Amino acid sequence: MDIHPHNTTAAAAGMSRRQMILAALTGGVVLATPALLGTQVLAADSSSTTTPPKRSADDAAGLNAALVAERGHVQVYAAMEKVTLRDNERTVVVAMREHHQAYVDALKGYVGSSAATDAGTASITPSGDFASMLPALVDLEKAAAAAHTDALRVIKGTDAAALVASIITVEAHHSAALAMLAELPLDVVTAG
Amino acid sequence: MNMNNNTSSSAASLNRRSFLRIGGLTATSAAVLAACGGESHSDIARIGLSPETTALKTEHVTDEVLLRTAMSVEYLAIDTYNAVAKANVLTGDAASALEVAKAFIADHTEHAAALEALITARGGKPFKEANPRMMSLYVEPALALVVESDTPAADALAFAHALETLAASTYQGFVAQISEAALRADAMVIGAQEARHATVLAQAIRPGIEGLLPSVDDAGAALVAAVPSTFGTLAAVQVALGKPGESGSKNVLSIETPSLNSLIYVD
Numbered sequence: 001m002d003i004h005p006h007n008t009t010a011a012a013a014g015m016s017r018r019q020m021i022l023a024a025l026t027g028g029v030v031l032a033t034p035a036l037l038g039t040q041v042l043a044a045d046s047s048s049t050t051t052p053p054k055r056s057a058d059d060a061a062g063l064n065a066a067l068v069a070e071r072g073h074v075q076v077y078a079a080m081e082k083v084t085l086r087d088n089e090r091t092v093v094v095a096m097r098e099h100h101q102a103y104v105d106a107l108k109g110y111v112g113s114s115a116a117t118d119a120g121t122a123s124i125t126p127s128g129d130f131a132s133m134l135p136a137l138v139d140l141e142k143a144a145a146a147a148h149t150d151a152l153r154v155i156k157g158t159d160a161a162a163l164v165a166s167i168i169t170v171e172a173h174h175s176a177a178l179a180m181l182a183e184l185p186l187d188v189v190t191a192g
Numbered sequence: 193m194n195m196n197n198n199t200s201s202s203a204a205s206l207n208r209r210s211f212l213r214i215g216g217l218t219a220t221s222a223a224v225l226a227a228c229g230g231e232s233h234s235d236i237a238r239i240g241l242s243p244e245t246t247a248l249k250t251e252h253v254t255d256e257v258l259l260r261t262a263m264s265v266e267y268l269a270i271d272t273y274n275a276v277a278k279a280n281v282l283t284g285d286a287a288s289a290l291e292v293a294k295a296f297i298a299d300h301t302e303h304a305a306a307l308e309a310l311i312t313a314r315g316g317k318p319f320k321e322a323n324p325r326m327m328s329l330y331v332e333p334a335l336a337l338v339v340e341s342d343t344p345a346a347d348a349l350a351f352a353h354a355l356e357t358l359a360a361s362t363y364q365g366f367v368a369q370i371s372e373a374a375l376r377a378d379a380m381v382i383g384a385q386e387a388r389h390a391t392v393l394a395q396a397i398r399p400g401i402e403g404l405l406p407s408v409d410d411a412g413a414a415l416v417a418a419v420p421s422t423f424g425t426l427a428a429v430q431v432a433l434g435k436p437g438e439s440g441s442k443n444v445l446s447i448e449t450p451s452l453n454s455l456i457y458v459d
Contacts, residue, residue: 052371088401095405095419102422145384152377158368161376165367165383169360169424172384176391177404177418186295190388192381 056156063160064116066151066167067107071120073100073144080126080133089130096137096174103167110163134182141175146192251457255375256316258366259307260456262379264323265362266304269355271322272331273297276348279339286345289396293352296389303382310378317458325454330447331355337434337443346397347433347442353393353416354431354447360386362449365426387424394418 077097085093108115123143124136148168155161172192179189251257273293276282282290308318322331334351341347363383367376395403397416406417426449432442 052373092401092404099419099422106423149377149380149384152367152380153374155373155376161373162364162368165364165376165380166424168380168384169364169387170419170422172360172387173391173419176388177395180392180395180418181401181404186292186392189392190295190299190385192384192388 052156052158054157054159056160059155059157059160060111060114062151062155063107063111063164064114066148066164067104067111068116068118068120069144069147070100070103070107071118072122073120073140074104075120075122076124076126076137076140079122083126083129085130093130099170099174106163106167110160131182134178135184138175138179138182138184141171141178142192145171145175149192251452251455253369253452253455254458255370255372256311256314257455257457258370259311259314259316259375260319260458261323261450261454262362262366262382263304263307263311263319264321264456265326265359265450266300266307267320268322268326268331269300269359270297270304271327272335272355273300273352275331275335276338276352279335279344279348281338281344281348283345286349289345289349292392292396296352296356299385299389303385306378306382310375319456323450323454323456326447326450329454330445334431334433334445334447337445341434341442342436349393349397350416350431351433351445353390353397354429354445356386356390356393357420357429358447358449359383360390360424361426361429362386364424365449391418394420 074097077093077100080093081090081097123140124133126133145168148164148171152161152164152168155164176189273296277290277293282293304320308320311318338344338347338351360383363379363386366379367383370376370379394416395418397403398418403416404418406420407415409415428446428448430444430446432444434443436442
């Protein structure tokens with residue numbers, strides 16, 4: 001196998017004698033540190049002039065904005081559950097609400113004690129049947145993914161960026177799936 | 193009897209310091225002898241001889257490498273769709289999938305152009321070919337299985353779905369590795385569209401509202417879903433392709449996001 005070695009020597013060199021002794025005594029717990037440093041060394045070698053942190057306190061504002069927006073999306077789907085739906089439609093609406101609730105929980109957990117308490121606002125007031133609401137839900141999901149993508153431009157921490165990216169992927173699935181159900185044209189389905 | 197034993201007194205005189213000195217002298221002698229051993233080779237292992245090794249080239253995973261790799265995945269998708277179209281397996285009811293394939297080729301071409309612009313703007317060198325390792329490891333075997341399958345159109349759709357899912361996961365995974373924040377967003381603009389492609393193909397495989405969420409078939413095997421999970425995953429994508437074997441099962445191909453071996457490093 002043609003595995004290319006990474007340049008972790010700088011990190012290894014940065015490991016002091018005391019750290020090495022500690023590592024030997026603690027059965028490798030400290031040895032895990034240079035492995036983590038290794039990824040930072042790689043990042044530092046990239047075209048950017050600064051090494052991205054795994055976490056940054058500066059990200060709280062952006063993540064809180066995403067958190068509040070997600071709370072609003074939860075309200076939309078929760079309200080939809082109260083209108084008349086077929087069983088299979090209700091299953092989808094409940095799943096969507098649970099997904100957005102999972103994003104609320106994940107973002108709130110990430111931000112911790114600095115998490116916003118704003119309850120958010122539902123951007124849609126459900127009315128009519130499931131099919132008639134689909135286009136508005138497609139727009140909601142597209143807007144949600146777009147807002148998170150914009151947030152990525154300012155998020156500094158790689159952990160937060162990874163979390164937001166994993167939400168964007170599924171919100172893209174949401175919008176396309178709902179757009180397919182609404183029988184929208186292919187270019188609308190695949191557009192952001 | 194009161195006989196003094198000389199051996200016990202000599203052993204006692206061999207204190208720890210002497211013992212280490214003798215050990216060190218032995219090791220040094222062995223090293224000197226080995227160094228003076230000349231060039232004669234034998235198959236018998238000797239102290240001081242070892243085969244010559246060539247150090248592997250050290251590579252650096254930079255933003256440019258990640259963008260070049262993303263480009264190679266775009267070209268991989270383009271080449272795959274073109275190969276499927278050329279194989280003439282999307283016929284009959286599946287003919288409409290050809291139009292979808294053409295639209296997706298156009299999207300992937302746009303993605304490649306966008307990535308090229310991002311790379312050149314940073315003084316980098318674009319990579320305008322399909323990822324060679326992923327092509328030989330995944331696409332070529334998959335296409336061979338599709339062509340020999342009893343259901344080539346369905347298999348072609350299944351593989352296209354797997355490939356788009358892989359592409360979406362690739363961008364999502366790169367976000368945690370890219371150092372420049374703006375580039376992460378640019379990557380996810382593309383990654384989100386790959387996810388939408390995957391959803392379209394999932395609906396082609398398992399249409400309607402019943403195909404939206406994960407489920408299993410009668411045998412307990414996972415079915416393709418338009419919205420496969422709560423969070424985007426980086427897990428390997430498994431796809432069953434080809435003519436069923438004696439057990440009635442198709443070959444299962446597991447495809448993964450680019451690893452260190454398949455990144456497109458800078459020359």
